[in-house]
Amino acid sequence: MDIVTQRVLEDAGDVTRVMADLNAVCETGGRFAGTESEVLAREYLAKRLEDIAELAPERIPIEDMGWTRGEAFIERISDGKVFPCVSLVRSPETSEDGIVADLIDIGRGTEADFETHADAISGNLVMVRHEYMFAAETTHRRQKYDWAIDRGAAGFLIASHLPGDFPVTGSSGAIPTRGIPAAGISAKTAASLTAGDKKQIKIRIEAKSEPRRIENLILDIPGRNDEWVVLSAHIDGHHLSESAMDNGTGLAAVLNALRAVLPCADTFERGLRIGFFTVEEWALAGSAAYVDNMSDAARESIKLNINLDSVAGDPEVTALTSGFEKAETWMIDQAAGIGQKLGAHRPLMRNSDHYNFARHGIPAARLVAGFDKPNSNLQYVLTPADNRDKIDAADMARATQLTAKLVLAACNAKT
Ligand SMILES: [Zn+2]
Structure with missing residues (x-):
């Protein structure tokens, strides 16, 4: 040298x-x-x-x-229990009443998962999993979000890959002309929301777009x-x-x-x-x-x-x-x-x-x-x-x- x-x-x-x-x-x-x-x-x-x-x-x-994050939460309709969530960057906000729909858990959220659950996704809230981001086989969150929009989902939830109470964040990839409300949740919250057979939930997101x-x-x-x-x-x-x-x-x-x-x-x-x-x-x-x-x-x-x-x-x-x-x-x-x-x-x-x-x-x-x-x-x-x-x-x-x-x-x- x-x-x-x-x-x-x-x-x-x-x-x-x-x-x-x-x-x-x-x-x-x-x-x-x-x-x-x-x-x-x-x-x-x-x-x-x-x-x-x-x-x-x-x-x-x-x-x-310019996008400013406001409050965000999820409510389980069957018992009114409220769970925290983190709105994904540039997510559109919901109306004050939120979105009430069925939660459709499609697992990891590969293209094949979206295909398999195609009939159930439209008009509902689709849930996928976050992945370790630095790997050859990773399917990126924004790709999953895009597939959810293509399938007519009313909203998008992504659950952390880490066990326990670690919420996950990230960008949605939404732009003013194309986007659905999106939020990250912990694995613990995901497990609570998918337990039992009544899976109707409400999601409420506040956000402001300002220069x-x-x-x-x-x-x-x-x-x-x-x-x-x-x-x-x-x-x-x-x-x-x-x-x-x-x-x-x-x-x-x-x-x-x-x-x-x-x-x-x-x-x-x-x-x-x-x-x-x-x-x-x-x-x-x-x-x-x-x-x-x-x-x-x-x-x-x-x-x-x-x-x-x-x-x-x-x-x-x-x-x-x-x-x-x-x-x-x-x-x-x-x-x-x-x-x-x-x-x-x-x-x-x-x-x-x-x-x-x-x-x-x-x-x-x-x-x-x-x-x-x-x-x-x-x-x-x-x-x-x-x-x-x-x-x-x-x-x-x-x-x-x-x-x-x-x-x-x-x-x-x-x-
Ligand atoms: Zn980075």
Whole structure:
């Protein structure tokens, strides 16, 4: 290993500094988009970027965004018992009387499950299961929600995969022109609702759609040519926890990888662009707005997107490489060059901001910890347990070193 790389790795692996940023981000709260907590986090990140790079990031507002969660509950009609639930992001609200219908439990909620129960779903409330999100075989919540709408469901419930009283949250994927009320519940609530044979329930959701100031932060460190490497992480999270793994880890790793590589930046061939996107938890809306609104030429100038989302919580890190074989091999080689084993999963996955780059043909990969390890701490993402106690400082430091190495190599590459 050359002396420059060695120095960068030492800097990137500074546990005290990377954990200080992780702590500061988590202190702002769960960072649900449009809340005070997200604003605090965004301002912290903007200030840190300015301190590190001596340059203020550009703020790019995202139009037509804003959704505020109100009260939500479920009532069992047979005995009037009330259960808590968490409305999914951007769920439409119900009328004041709520929706009263039969609860149709279709199990996991695969396409085949929807097929099997097709006749019962229309006009009723369909219930599916949340899944460990970081696995090859996962069927995403938004896909299930979409199938429920296609089948004419009146509402959508998703029960946690974790036993006990852990409610689950996430985005519904609803947009103003297409959506049904949707909520997450714990496994315990699901069991209570499906016990016995009278399964009529009422669901009531309050929510408000109102414009909010929502901004992506973009910082450019130019290189010698006009090509760019985009290093990204999403700012926003959910209100149930500190959103520590998802995505405090990615934010802290980006800041510290930037700090570590910056002394080498004056010899970069390609420029380094930092993208802190928001409303990722709202069906990837922040990065979609950013990439979709670029000119073709600006998009073509981006040669690689490295997207950090939930990069610690387990020692093993995997690159989700979106079908880009060359980028995958290259990333594995770079990791091996610093003695790290990087896993890889090639099929395109729509589970974070890299997707919006990849669907425009830009080589893009997400780094994620705990892939295909359903018993790792990553199982607590989107639940009240996604807090700092799930994160090992050594894992944070290693993920930051890997990021710094990838950025260094990608920005120094001539083609
Ligand atoms: Zn995430």
